[in-house]
Amino acid sequence: MKNNKLKLLVVDDDSEIRHLLKQYLQKTEFQVSVVADGQEMFSILREESFDLIILDLMLPGEDGLSLLRRLRADSNTPVIMLTAMGEETDRILGLEMGADDYISKPFNPRELLARIKSVLRRASMSDDTSSNAKTIRAEFSNWVLNFQQRHLTSPEGVVIPLSDGEFQLLKVFIDNSGRTLSREQLLNLTQGRESDSFDRSIDVLVGCIRKRLDETPKNLKILHAVRSEGYLFSPLVKFY
Structure with a gap:
């Protein structure tokens, strides 16, 4: 058996x-x-x-x-x-x-x-x-997220692999573009659990994504922190 x-x-x-x-x-x-x-x-x-x-x-x-x-x-x-x-x-x-x-x-x-x-x-x-042919990629600010290969392609054509946590969080941001999401919402949507006072995993992963997108605290064009509310992914997104 x-x-x-x-x-x-x-x-x-x-x-x-x-x-x-x-x-x-x-x-x-x-x-x-x-x-x-x-x-x-x-x-x-x-x-x-x-x-x-x-x-x-x-x-x-x-x-x-x-x-x-x-x-x-x-x-x-x-x-x-x-x-x-x-x-x-x-x-x-x-x-x-x-x-x-x-x-x-x-x-x-x-x-x-x-x-x-x-x-x-x-x-x-x-x-x-990854197996859903209807959702292959998302394009934003000349970046492309490939849902099948689970990697980013930069505006210069550089392919950037993502960890599972980075991929899941970036996908949630893309699916909710233009909407401010709290840390609690992000943790629930990506990991299916509630936050506690010691949990900094969302902040860490946001920092990882910013590094992937080559954004610095003085150059935030895509992923913004909203005081006392959470994070905002601002670009328009096209799905292919």
């Missing part, structure tokens, strides 16, 4: 956390493998494919950020990072490197399960968008 369960890989050097997550997540709809470090992670990835990876930031030897950088060189597998509460800088770096979400330790397994489902749902929606 074929196993249709989605496959998760947990990478954490804490044996108690590995055991807890494997026991809990296997009781839901997932097939779960666990490893203790980056060497074991890449060893199992050479043999198997996974639908999502849960990656601890603090690992013996090569840390989670370095492993994420290596992984993103040739893989778009969704990644949720496990971080300590005070590691805000590393969380920001993780998002910039292409992590899809993060959750701080200690965490409630039910919250992690909700994050997993949200990330997998977004990945599935991205696949659906």
